Amino acid sequence: MIKEKVRVKTLKINDMDVTAKSNATILEVANEQGITIPSLCYLEGLSCVGACRLCLVEVKGSSKLVPACTSKIKDGMEVMTNSPRIQKHRKMILSMIFAERTHTCSVCVSNGHCELQNQAIEQGLEHSEVAYIHQKFDIDASHPSYMYDPNRCILCTRCVRVCDEVEGAHALDIFGRGIESKIIHDMDEPWIDSQSCTSCGKCVQVCPTGALFEKGVSATEMTKKKEIVIKLIQTRKER
Amino acid sequence: MQKRTLIIDPVTRIEGHAKITIDLNEQGKVDDARIHVTQYRGFEKICEGRPYTEMPALTARTCGICPVSHAISSTKACDNLLAVRPPKAGRNLRRIINLGQIVQSHALNFYHLSSPDFIYGFDAPKEDRNIFNMIKTHPDMAKDGIKLRAFGQKIIEELGGKRIHPTWIVPGGVSHQISIEQKENILRQIPEAMEIAQRALKYFTQSLHKFQKEIASFASFPSLFMGIVNKKGNLEHYDGFLRFMDAEGNILEDGVDPRFYKEYIGEAVEDDSYLKSPYYKPLGYPQGMYRVGPLARLNIANACATPLADKEFEIFKNINNGKPVLNSFYYHYARLIEIIYAIERIEELLLEPETMSDNVRAHASINRNRGVGCSEAPRGTLFHDYEATNDGVITGVNLIIATGNNNLAMNAGVKQVAQAFVDGNNITDGALNRVEAVIRCFDPCLSCSTHALGIVSSKIEIRDHTKKVIEIISRS
Numbered sequence: 001m002i003k004e005k006v007r008v009k010t011l012k013i014n015d016m017d018v019t020a021k022s023n024a025t026i027l028e029v030a031n032e033q034g035i036t037i038p039s040l041c042y043l044e045g046l047s048c049v050g051a052c053r054l055c056l057v058e059v060k061g062s063s064k065l066v067p068a069c070t071s072k073i074k075d076g077m078e079v080m081t082n083s084p085r086i087q088k089h090r091k092m093i094l095s096m097i098f099a100e101r102t103h104t105c106s107v108c109v110s111n112g113h114c115e116l117q118n119q120a121i122e123q124g125l126e127h128s129e130v131a132y133i134h135q136k137f138d139i140d141a142s143h144p145s146y147m148y149d150p151n152r153c154i155l156c157t158r159c160v161r162v163c164d165e166v167e168g169a170h171a172l173d174i175f176g177r178g179i180e181s182k183i184i185h186d187m188d189e190p191w192i193d194s195q196s197c198t199s200c201g202k203c204v205q206v207c208p209t210g211a212l213f214e215k216g217v218s219a220t221e222m223t224k225k226k227e228i229v230i231k232l233i234q235t236r237k238e239r
Numbered sequence: 240m241q242k243r244t245l246i247i248d249p250v251t252r253i254e255g256h257a258k259i260t261i262d263l264n265e266q267g268k269v270d271d272a273r274i275h276v277t278q279y280r281g282f283e284k285i286c287e288g289r290p291y292t293e294m295p296a297l298t299a300r301t302c303g304i305c306p307v308s309h310a311i312s313s314t315k316a317c318d319n320l321l322a323v324r325p326p327k328a329g330r331n332l333r334r335i336i337n338l339g340q341i342v343q344s345h346a347l348n349f350y351h352l353s354s355p356d357f358i359y360g361f362d363a364p365k366e367d368r369n370i371f372n373m374i375k376t377h378p379d380m381a382k383d384g385i386k387l388r389a390f391g392q393k394i395i396e397e398l399g400g401k402r403i404h405p406t407w408i409v410p411g412g413v414s415h416q417i418s419i420e421q422k423e424n425i426l427r428q429i430p431e432a433m434e435i436a437q438r439a440l441k442y443f444t445q446s447l448h449k450f451q452k453e454i455a456s457f458a459s460f461p462s463l464f465m466g467i468v469n470k471k472g473n474l475e476h477y478d479g480f481l482r483f484m485d486a487e488g489n490i491l492e493d494g495v496d497p498r499f500y501k502e503y504i505g506e507a508v509e510d511d512s513y514l515k516s517p518y519y520k521p522l523g524y525p526q527g528m529y530r531v532g533p534l535a536r537l538n539i540a541n542a543c544a545t546p547l548a549d550k551e552f553e554i555f556k557n558i559n560n561g562k563p564v565l566n567s568f569y570y571h572y573a574r575l576i577e578i579i580y581a582i583e584r585i586e587e588l589l590l591e592p593e594t595m596s597d598n599v600r601a602h603a604s605i606n607r608n609r610g611v612g613c614s615e616a617p618r619g620t621l622f623h624d625y626e627a628t629n630d631g632v633i634t635g636v637n638l639i640i641a642t643g644n645n646n647l648a649m650n651a652g653v654k655q656v657a658q659a660f661v662d663g664n665n666i667t668d669g670a671l672n673r674v675e676a677v678i679r680c681f682d683p684c685l686s687c688s689t690h691a692l693g694i695v696s697s698k699i700e701i702r703d704h705t706k707k708v709i710e711i712i713s714r715s
Contacts, residue, residue: 219296
């Protein structure tokens, strides 16, 4: 049997010549080459939605910055992943994420293990560049094992996608518009009343912040196990 | 002469912000004097809607000096919501970290805040009455202060992971056991800490004769005393029963489960302060004034139950022939005795084999909708009272902070000192310093103590360029 012909494309990332599969995204290729592009909504194995915009990169010839997670590579493309312009934008994006909700790290269950917090440290964000909105959302503590705190949600939709694409339940979705948006269960019912939630907890494990967490844990105690979910997806693909 | 008001703003060498007003009559004599706590925190409102598991970390932010005390009372309130009692090791470890907190806070008050008054006298130039001058003139004493405070802070760091706002104290116990190495690290530091504490006590008791006038007038009056004692009626800081004692030494209430504190303690609100005024309910407001903290704890206790502290406790009890010591100047004395007690007790607890057990935490879901946690903070009895839904979301919070308990007594003390030392015809710096110093006796932590009770009253004074009040806008 003749193997299917693999088409490849050649491009440059940070002035380094790179060859990759033609249907790959800039982020995937960068990851393969050991080039780190920060991201929050991306999770290996899940569909890409470009929600957080943290993975914005510069492409030569384009005045716009493009999200690396949803942009496919092109032949001859020249990508810059860490220019001063990008760094400035990433700081602003992080500032807006922090300002939109109430991320009080010091009392958060994910303090010390939070992807958003880690990004802020890596990008050198010492303070928000925009004013905090201090919105107040009610937390959903109805589930016996888990809690959802919209005040710490960055709307990355990892939870929505993992529930739909891996668990196959699609119990979660986004409700509302703009800064009012939040994750809901079924038809915006308390978590415990959701008919489609299987209580598998994958949404909790892939959540990058302290928005979804296990009940009973105190500040700093929530360590997410997203690697288990990534491994699960890989194993299924290999089968 | 016209009626005048003297304003001391800010009050210095205390924790938090406050001002004192002294009203002088036509003859220049003191009519009234009050302490006003001018800041507002509002944690009771901030906490509503948050999960109970967040409460220890959240309420600990009330204070940077004694976050451990808040974490202890908060986790005890959470234990109460879960209807669990932490395992023995968890309780012992909480006790140790709480005592570490008491040592560091007491050392801070004695050395850093109050000792400049003892060394240089209350009438010394204000430029001299501070820790920096003490470092110059009494370097060994300054080093002692830093070392003793560090001893307490290092215990907190050793057990809790960091010196301020450790998250190790959790509902149900503590998050993890301690290692033998950690235990040894603390034990190694005990002999030096004890030497320093003994030195401080000797210095203070030998200096007492210089302050007879201050002793007689620094909030020296009959009042009730309240605090926690253990089952035997001895000194206790972590868990026990409330005891109320009158100025004659009669026990008014004993064996009171702190969960029922509301039956005995009322909370009043004054228009000119954000600090609540708790009082002993059966006597009403303001007659039910009581004092808490080191002086009250030693007054109500039968004994310390550790050898070295008990030796000094006996001398303390003889000050007023076995009756409660009414002079608030002796808060400093009581504080030093408590440091000795705390060091002895930390050693005892560390040497208990059960302390090293890996069974340090009880796990449970919400089993009650109301939980009260009570412990002795450095400044006195601290109450955390939470209401929660069956899902564990906090719906109501009431905090009685140690300093708040002393509010009525502090005001009475300020007035007493002002009347004894302040003369409107000859206002001296030393007299005003004494008015501030009486507050330092209570070691108030004012930032922690302002919380909501009903609608917060506010009063805005509009003044012209000569500071004359033109208009007052008030809401209550």
